[in-house]
Amino acid sequence: MSSDRTDVIGRRRRATVKDVANEAGVSRGTVSRVLNGQPYVSDEAREAIEAAIAKVGFVPNRAARSLVMQSSQAIGLIVHEPHSLFVEDPNIGSILLGANAALSEADYQLSFMIADTTRDIERLARYLSGGLIDGVIIVSARVGDPITRAIADLGLPAAFVGHPRDIGDAAYVAIDNRGAAREITRRLMDTGRSRIGMIASALDRDSGSDRLAGFVDALGSRFDPQLVEPVPLYSYSDGQAGMRALLERAPDIDGVFASSDAVAAGAMDVLQAAGRVIPDDVGIVGFDDSSWALRCDPPLSTVHQPADELGRAAAESVLRQLRGEDPGNGGRVLDCPVVWRDSA
Amino acid sequence: MSSDRTDVIGRRRRATVKDVANEAGVSRGTVSRVLNGQPYVSDEAREAIEAAIAKVGFVPNRAARSLVMQSSQAIGLIVHEPHSLFVEDPNIGSILLGANAALSEADYQLSFMIADTTRDIERLARYLSGGLIDGVIIVSARVGDPITRAIADLGLPAAFVGHPRDIGDAAYVAIDNRGAAREITRRLMDTGRSRIGMIASALDRDSGSDRLAGFVDALGSRFDPQLVEPVPLYSYSDGQAGMRALLERAPDIDGVFASSDAVAAGAMDVLQAAGRVIPDDVGIVGFDDSSWALRCDPPLSTVHQPADELGRAAAESVLRQLRGEDPGNGGRVLDCPVVWRDSA
DNA sequence: TTGAAAGCGCTAACAA
DNA sequence: TTGTTAGCGCTTTCAA
Numbered sequence: 001m002s003s004d005r006t007d008v009i010g011r012r013r014r015a016t017v018k019d020v021a022n023e024a025g026v027s028r029g030t031v032s033r034v035l036n037g038q039p040y041v042s043d044e045a046r047e048a049i050e051a052a053i054a055k056v057g058f059v060p061n062r063a064a065r066s067l068v069m070q071s072s073q074a075i076g077l078i079v080h081e082p083h084s085l086f087v088e089d090p091n092i093g094s095i096l097l098g099a100n101a102a103l104s105e106a107d108y109q110l111s112f113m114i115a116d117t118t119r120d121i122e123r124l125a126r127y128l129s130g131g132l133i134d135g136v137i138i139v140s141a142r143v144g145d146p147i148t149r150a151i152a153d154l155g156l157p158a159a160f161v162g163h164p165r166d167i168g169d170a171a172y173v174a175i176d177n178r179g180a181a182r183e184i185t186r187r188l189m190d191t192g193r194s195r196i197g198m199i200a201s202a203l204d205r206d207s208g209s210d211r212l213a214g215f216v217d218a219l220g221s222r223f224d225p226q227l228v229e230p231v232p233l234y235s236y237s238d239g240q241a242g243m244r245a246l247l248e249r250a251p252d253i254d255g256v257f258a259s260s261d262a263v264a265a266g267a268m269d270v271l272q273a274a275g276r277v278i279p280d281d282v283g284i285v286g287f288d289d290s291s292w293a294l295r296c297d298p299p300l301s302t303v304h305q306p307a308d309e310l311g312r313a314a315a316e317s318v319l320r321q322l323r324g325e326d327p328g329n330g331g332r333v334l335d336c337p338v339v340w341r342d343s344a
Numbered sequence: 345m346s347s348d349r350t351d352v353i354g355r356r357r358r359a360t361v362k363d364v365a366n367e368a369g370v371s372r373g374t375v376s377r378v379l380n381g382q383p384y385v386s387d388e389a390r391e392a393i394e395a396a397i398a399k400v401g402f403v404p405n406r407a408a409r410s411l412v413m414q415s416s417q418a419i420g421l422i423v424h425e426p427h428s429l430f431v432e433d434p435n436i437g438s439i440l441l442g443a444n445a446a447l448s449e450a451d452y453q454l455s456f457m458i459a460d461t462t463r464d465i466e467r468l469a470r471y472l473s474g475g476l477i478d479g480v481i482i483v484s485a486r487v488g489d490p491i492t493r494a495i496a497d498l499g500l501p502a503a504f505v506g507h508p509r510d511i512g513d514a515a516y517v518a519i520d521n522r523g524a525a526r527e528i529t530r531r532l533m534d535t536g537r538s539r540i541g542m543i544a545s546a547l548d549r550d551s552g553s554d555r556l557a558g559f560v561d562a563l564g565s566r567f568d569p570q571l572v573e574p575v576p577l578y579s580y581s582d583g584q585a586g587m588r589a590l591l592e593r594a595p596d597i598d599g600v601f602a603s604s605d606a607v608a609a610g611a612m613d614v615l616q617a618a619g620r621v622i623p624d625d626v627g628i629v630g631f632d633d634s635s636w637a638l639r640c641d642p643p644l645s646t647v648h649q650p651a652d653e654l655g656r657a658a659a660e661s662v663l664r665q666l667r668g669e670d671p672g673n674g675g676r677v678l679d680c681p682v683v684w685r686d687s688a
Numbered sequence: 689t690t691g692a693a694a695g696c697g698c699t700a701a702c703a704a
Numbered sequence: 705t706t707g708t709t710a711g712c713g714c715t716t717t718c719a720a
């Protein structure tokens with residue numbers, strides 16, 4: 001029955017509303033009222049309570065609050081991506097920052113979780129079901145992704161960044177990969193290139209297959225399947241490999257659409273090593289407008305992805321769903337302008 | 345008093361232990377026992393409960409569990425870094441992955457949080473105090489960082505990645521920036537360079553000032569302050585700027601230690617644009633062994649940072665503290681080998 | 689304007 | 705081996 005707040009081993013126990021109430025000489029209910037900024041608290045009471053809070057160093061226990069409120073003021077951002085890809089992806093950082101900014105403004109905590117292994121996915125699913133997260137933003141989900149299923153089962157407010165085909169009518173924010181690919185390919189044509197190829201990454205993802213579709217759209221009847229080289233990832237080394245294959249198959253190639261800036265950088269290095277000068281002999285364009293683009297020599301023409309806006313918009317969607325202002329379905333497509341530099 | 349689990353608007357309420365108990369015809373205590381794998385449960389009871397759990401789709405509420413257990417099985421990884429830097433940092437992703445792997449194995453959830461603005465810091469401090477996080481890993485803290493203070497005040501189990509001078513005897517995992525800088529500088533000397541300069545980033549951080557210290561160590565009496573150019577960040581553009589300044593001040597420079605690979609890449613481009621051939625005219629080395637290093641032409645000699653190991657070791661430290669196996673003080677320094685390629 | 693009391697979903701001590 | 709009960713720290717009726 002000790003009234004000082006130390007535990008068995010003499011460590012200071014954390015203060016609770018009860019301690020504050022005792023200290024201020026009021027009831028817990030009143031303390032709770034000032035904590036939540038509710039009306040009907042006298043000035044004296046409020047002042048006494050505020051002083052008591054400062055004195056005992058009270059910080060509300062969120063688990064307790066979450067339990068009673070059935071909400072946690074935290075939303076998760078899930079990246080489902082095996083190891084290496086996550087580290088290399090030029091967009092994830094910006095998406096994260098954009099989402100964080102929006103949530104921060106609404107006083108929500110962003111909790112970022114990576115699903116790397118199968119075990120991660122299970123633990124994550126349990127975690128999400130646990131009520132410690134009010135909603136989720138899902139980045140880079142694939143078709144058939146177990147995370148997607150888990151979230152649907154839970155009925156958690158969610159927004160996808162990107163648009164895998166099997167998310168039903170869930171909310172999503174995406175860019176128009178197909179349209180942008182079409183546009184940039186067209187400008188490649190307009191500058192007089194006649195043998196235009198593509199290094200096409202990640203055809204198992206919506207982003208990858210959409211970019212290819214846009215490429216095909218633009219070329220129309222001039223499309224030659226011989227000039228597209230599929231590669232697994234949006235990586236520099238896949239860019240090198242893809243370009244080598246293309247060069248061998250079509251030495252007269254004079255334009256290439258690389259499905260990412262990293263791929264373009266790899267392709268460019270191979271091209272230059274083979275003695276081609278860019279953009280004179282061959283024009284090359286990328287996708288992402290990441291730091292790779294400016295590192296290239298000549299700097300890369302590419303498609304700008306508003307990655308931070310994607311994160312922000314997804315966060316806002318979840319927030320609206322939480323407020324009940326949004327049924328949480330339907331998508332939003334963000335503009336992504338082509339930026340012309342010197343590589344084509 | 346309705347016994348079906350639907351709320352006022354007909355939405356399905358989440359099942360609780362009580363629902364499971366009713367369904368299985370046992371008490372909540374028994375359900376709790378099987379949930380936590382405790383002994384003294386009959387096979388019949390266990391089977392009935394497992395069936396009931398599956399039937400009603402029960403998932404434990406973690407807020408409730410956290411409340412009573414005073415722990416949440418989640419640990420936070422905090423990155424305190426303004427915007428742009430976070431996105432560009434080549435190590436953070438790997439640190440995150442390493443930490444996640446270690447925590448995942450121990451069935452802990454990693455929750456990653458960025459502190460970007462002052463407001464973020466406040467919200468974060470409140471969040472951490474809330475009992476939803478059992479411990480933290482802090483990445484890229486600076487001296488005098490308010491986050492550091494908040495954590496110390498809270499007495500949360502913590503481990504730092506890196507070693508700001510003011511963390512007292514808190515646990516940390518770091519690399520020997522000074523030793524590695526010394527070593528790589530020495531090899532630059534051994535290959536016969538006589539006018540060796542340094543582009544020194546982030547002197548306000550331990551990593552930056554330690555690298556400079558190592559550089560000075562190695563050069564000894566041959567150190568010439570005229571040949572070090574301080575720049576704010578570990579970035580490509582600061583590498584360019586730094587190199588330009590150095591070149592102007594000392595056109596006869598024949599060796600440069602860039603404090604990161606990105607800096608080295610910028611420096612290399614400036615050097616080559618000025619007609620210097622690498623490594624013949626000037627040798628250059630970097631730090632990080634990031635993707636920049638291989639993209640340079642010639643590929644960059646650099647210091648390999650075991651970033652994922654840093655994350656893993658920090659996570660393990662926090663886990664040990666949580667188990668009471670470790671007082672949570674003292675540091676661990678990881679090896680970071682020099683990797684020699686062709687730039688020096 | 690305030691206090692008392694019930695209860696969020698769970699675990700753990702105690703009895704049976 | 706099991707059920708009962710008392711909380712964990714908070715919010716929120718309901719009365720006063």
